[in-house]
Amino acid sequence: MCPGGGDNDLIISTLEKYYTYGPYKPKVSIEDDWIKIEIDASTIISQDNDYKKAIALCEKGKYAEAKPILKNLISKNPTISEYHRIMGQILSDEGDQEEAINCLIDALRWDSKNGWALLMMGNIFAKFKNDVPTAMKYYDQALVANPNDNITINNIGANLMQQGKLEEAKKYFWEAIRINDKYPNTHFALGMIAEREADFQSAFYSTIQAIKLNKNKDVLYQNSVRKAFEIAKNILATDAGKKIYREYRHKLEFEGDRRIDIVQDEEIPTAAKFEFAENYEREVHIVRYKPSYPAVEHLIMHELVHLDFVIQARKDDLNQLFISNQSHKTQFITGLEPTIKKLNKMGISEKSIADYCSNLYEGINRQIFNTPIDLFIEQFLFTEFANLRPYQFLSLYTMLQEGLKAVTDKKIIELSPKDIISKSKVYNIVNALQFKDLFGFDFTKEFNATPSELKHAKDFYEEYLQYKDDKEPAEEYELVNIPDELYQ
Numbered sequence: 001m002c003p004g005g006g007d008n009d010l011i012i013s014t015l016e017k018y019y020t021y022g023p024y025k026p027k028v029s030i031e032d033d034w035i036k037i038e039i040d041a042s043t044i045i046s047q048d049n050d051y052k053k054a055i056a057l058c059e060k061g062k063y064a065e066a067k068p069i070l071k072n073l074i075s076k077n078p079t080i081s082e083y084h085r086i087m088g089q090i091l092s093d094e095g096d097q098e099e100a101i102n103c104l105i106d107a108l109r110w111d112s113k114n115g116w117a118l119l120m121m122g123n124i125f126a127k128f129k130n131d132v133p134t135a136m137k138y139y140d141q142a143l144v145a146n147p148n149d150n151i152t153i154n155n156i157g158a159n160l161m162q163q164g165k166l167e168e169a170k171k172y173f174w175e176a177i178r179i180n181d182k183y184p185n186t187h188f189a190l191g192m193i194a195e196r197e198a199d200f201q202s203a204f205y206s207t208i209q210a211i212k213l214n215k216n217k218d219v220l221y222q223n224s225v226r227k228a229f230e231i232a233k234n235i236l237a238t239d240a241g242k243k244i245y246r247e248y249r250h251k252l253e254f255e256g257d258r259r260i261d262i263v264q265d266e267e268i269p270t271a272a273k274f275e276f277a278e279n280y281e282r283e284v285h286i287v288r289y290k291p292s293y294p295a296v297e298h299l300i301m302h303e304l305v306h307l308d309f310v311i312q313a314r315k316d317d318l319n320q321l322f323i324s325n326q327s328h329k330t331q332f333i334t335g336l337e338p339t340i341k342k343l344n345k346m347g348i349s350e351k352s353i354a355d356y357c358s359n360l361y362e363g364i365n366r367q368i369f370n371t372p373i374d375l376f377i378e379q380f381l382f383t384e385f386a387n388l389r390p391y392q393f394l395s396l397y398t399m400l401q402e403g404l405k406a407v408t409d410k411k412i413i414e415l416s417p418k419d420i421i422s423k424s425k426v427y428n429i430v431n432a433l434q435f436k437d438l439f440g441f442d443f444t445k446e447f448n449a450t451p452s453e454l455k456h457a458k459d460f461y462e463e464y465l466q467y468k469d470d471k472e473p474a475e476e477y478e479l480v481n482i483p484d485e486l487y488q
Helices: 006-019 041-059 063-076 081-093 097-110 115-127 132-145 150-162 166-179 184-196 200-213 219-236 240-256 296-315 326-334 337-345 350-384 386-408 410-415 418-439 451-468 475-486
Strands: 027-031 034-038 260-264 272-275 285-289
Touching: 041 063, 041 081, 063 081, 081 097, 081 115, 097 115, 115 132, 115 150, 132 150, 150 166, 150 184, 166 184, 184 200, 184 219, 200 219, 200 386, 200 418, 219 240, 219 386, 240 260, 240 296, 240 386, 260 296, 272 296, 285 296, 296 350, 296 386, 326 350, 337 350, 337 410, 350 386, 350 418, 350 451, 386 410, 386 418, 418 451
Parallel strands: 260 285
Antiparallel strands: 027 034, 272 285
16 A cells, blocks of 8 residues: 555655666556556667667767667657757767757656756756856756766866855765765865865875876876876975974984984985994984985985884894895896996996996895885885875875886986896886875886786785785885795
8 A cells, every 4th residue: 555645756756766777767656556667668679779879889989870879769769868868968079069958958858857967957057158057956956866976966066166165065075075985076176175275285185086086097187197296396385394204203213212314415326315323333323315306305204214114123123134245246247248248349438337337236236125115115104194195296206207217218228238127127117006006196007018027016016015004013024035036
């Protein structure tokens, strides 16, 4: 038995949704306590294939092929709202907004609750007619039709933002996030509002989320990338980064019972380095960094984490010391004989060749020993120091570009041993994989890696991921030995 009034409407609406197949809605009625459901099976059977074909063509942008099919479907059954709605979508994409509106009016004539048609009408009036009040009326009705449709709610927020009503817009954007937190457009919009409000940290966070969640290299993605750099540079213009590393240094000085000096030094071979007091037989630790690099606050923090990890490992007597000696270096340089001969034929001086071989040896050693530990350090910084992320972003991006050039530049490749370039490329790709996880940018294809090199990098990174979330003191050292296994 079905009571009358509003309950009947709810029952009819629920049954309509349940028995709807694609664009084909049943007729549901209640008479004398009986529910009657009429499904036009013959129409579904005869028209469904053409409908699906038209949809597939539209998804590929083949509108010229889809339109005749839709026109034929409309002529056979003009009461199907979705036929008109899709035709309206095509015409709008082709730039004929007036005819698109006419088709959408037909769609709404046959189904006044067609949320997508209402949404499209709102989009056309907002974007092409510059008539925000009318657009809002359609959006409101679309929201009534689909109260859990995050795209409709996002568009309402976008129009409020366009009118300068930021507080009202934020309410809709946060509601859209609540419904679907994987929609990049909403995160980008929240980033834009936060930037206007000079809340640059929130703006950076939301913009990075928009990049991470965008699977297409579309206009939104490009705008998000550009905006991320702009916001990060605005943050760098403040003293926030200095405050972060000064507080962290003070904490480590207390825990390690030793002073830490921070020194500018353009002569060091890397962007920054940590000199442990014990290794230099002095009372003070020193962090050296190149001031010519952007976001040096991140470089300093990175080096300080080296000390933090050592302090934690020392508490459990787990520290390890990795060294290389002259015999290792001699063996390495012996393997460079073909390259040395090539450089001799080019007229390169003996001293320059010796310096080149030494730098190559030191460079690959730094990658072998540092890459595994650096992965944990960057994850630690990203997790524990959220306000450092803009600095980390710009700093890592710069060093990734340096690494990319070092293993893809034609002149470097021509002069360097292939196996050294290959191994160096693997380590650089490992860093690129982490950068993708942290900030959404994927540089891995730019390395032009072989399938084998890419597999080595991914295997290495997968091994790191096994430790990442529950790392114990000194576990980072276990990854230093992984390359031996990978290259066998």
